[in-house]
Every structure is written in C-alpha cells, then in structure tokens.
Amino acid sequence: MTSPNTVALVTGAAQGIGRATAIRLAQDGSHVVCADIQDCADTVQDIKAAGGSGEGVALDVRVAAAWADAVGDVLGRLGRIDYLANVAGVVNMISEDSVVGLTEEAWDDVIATDLKGPWLGMRAVIPGMIDRGGGRIVNISSLAALRGLPNLASYSAAKGGVAALTRQAAFEYAERNILINAIAPGTIDTPILADITPEMKQANANAHLIRRLGRPEEIASMVAYFFREGSFLTGLVYAVDGGWSAKGNF
Numbered sequence: 001m002t003s004p005n006t007v008a009l010v011t012g013a014a015q016g017i018g019r020a021t022a023i024r025l026a027q028d029g030s031h032v033v034c035a036d037i038q039d040c041a042d043t044v045q046d047i048k049a050a051g052g053s054g055e056g057v058a059l060d061v062r063v064a065a066a067w068a069d070a071v072g073d074v075l076g077r078l079g080r081i082d083y084l085a086n087v088a089g090v091v092n093m094i095s096e097d098s099v100v101g102l103t104e105e106a107w108d109d110v111i112a113t114d115l116k117g118p119w120l121g122m123r124a125v126i127p128g129m130i131d132r133g134g135g136r137i138v139n140i141s142s143l144a145a146l147r148g149l150p151n152l153a154s155y156s157a158a159k160g161g162v163a164a165l166t167r168q169a170a171f172e173y174a175e176r177n178i179l180i181n182a183i184a185p186g187t188i189d190t191p192i193l194a195d196i197t198p199e200m201k202q203a204n205a206n207a208h209l210i211r212r213l214g215r216p217e218e219i220a221s222m223v224a225y226f227f228r229e230g231s232f233l234t235g236l237v238y239a240v241d242g243g244w245s246a247k248g249n250f
Helices: 016-027 041-049 064-078 104-132 153-176 198-207 216-228
Strands: 007-011 031-036 053-058 083-086 135-140 178-185 237-240
Touching: 007 016, 007 064, 007 104, 016 031, 016 041, 016 053, 016 083, 016 216, 031 041, 031 064, 041 053, 053 064, 064 104, 083 104, 104 135, 104 153, 104 178, 135 153, 135 216, 153 178, 153 237, 178 216, 216 237
Parallel strands: 007 031, 007 083, 031 053, 083 135, 135 178, 178 237
Antiparallel strands: none
C-alpha cells in the first residue's frame, strides 16, 4: 500500500464511539487503522463498503509491547500516523464502584484500560509525530471527570486522569506541532449501557438539557473537527454532553 495523505489510528474501533470515529475519519479521507482487543472486521467492512480505506489490528491498549508492535507495523508500512484517537474504555463490571465498595481488582482493570491505555498510546505515537513535524491526538475523557456521578469512582478517577494527562501532554508537545485535546462526553448510547436498567437509562437521558442520550456519531464529529479544523486548539477538555454540565444536577 502506498502511503495515504493521512493515517488515523483509532482504539476501541470495534463498537460504540470508536467505531463511529473510525467510520467518520475514513469518510473524511484518512486511512484508518481500526484497533481493538475485539475483532474490527465489521468496522473495516463498513469503511470499505462506503469507499473508504481502513484495516483492522488486534491491540490490547493495556500492554506497552502491543502498542510498540502495532505502531511499529503501521509506521513501517505506511510511514506515518497523523492522528490518534484514544477511545477504548471500560466501566467497572467487577464490583460496586463507590470509593469504599470498589475492589482493588476492579480499580486496576479500569485504570489499565481507561488511563494507562491513552498514556501508552501517546507515548507510542508521539516520537513518530515529532519526526514528521507534527500530529494531532484526541483522548476520550468523560463528564464524570468534571463532576461527581453515582457509582463511578474508578471510572471518574480514570477519566479525570485522562483530562489531566491531556493538558500535560499538550503543554509538553505544542512546540513540536502536536495538538492534543480531550472530549468529555455525556451519556452516549453505546453497548456500554447494555446492562443498566431502563429507568437508569432514562434518568441519564433526562440529565441532559437536550433530554436524550448522545449518539456515537456526535462524538465522532467532534473528534473529526479537532483533527481537521482545530489548528489553534490544544489542551482542551471539551464537554460534548447535551448541556448536562450547564444543568447543574443529575
């Protein structure tokens, strides 16, 4: 394959926000490396059916060696990674998620994917971006990073860490023309909500001023904006939350 104009690496691309982001970036003309611990074949198929360019790669974002292998392979074949979207994330499915009720196993599981993963991703791609004269990174944080929410202690800690790490990385690499931002979504209608009750799902919908859940495509459009248009934006934690952060209560 000859090197395309832009190459985007998207984690969590098998479903939800990651899938929508991969499809949107391909629509915008990037060759998209769809990375996930799950099979991304359906995402890649949809990208190609729409006339876009994409490929799937198995990636456990918690493992430094997996990042080194994946990034090294892409750089070796395509010569560049222009965009990184760190989307992969989990919620605690192991224990209660209050500060006292949270187990160490559950804490480690969430932190490894939701916070360590984005750090490892940035660490893996930034040297190549420096070599090529720049790049752009978007990390997915959460509204839970900005306010207290019920039973989300480990998730809030991880996503708060993503927000802080985004600001720090933006500070460190802006002079190298690497622009790094985070998006803090409200509640988005993805498979991560499959196990909550209909009543809780409705409560989350009602928490937004728009009074509905967000769609993965709406977050993907903001990722695409940061990549294609955000030439004077870095270090932001940008709430895409249907007005929830303006409302002031759950």
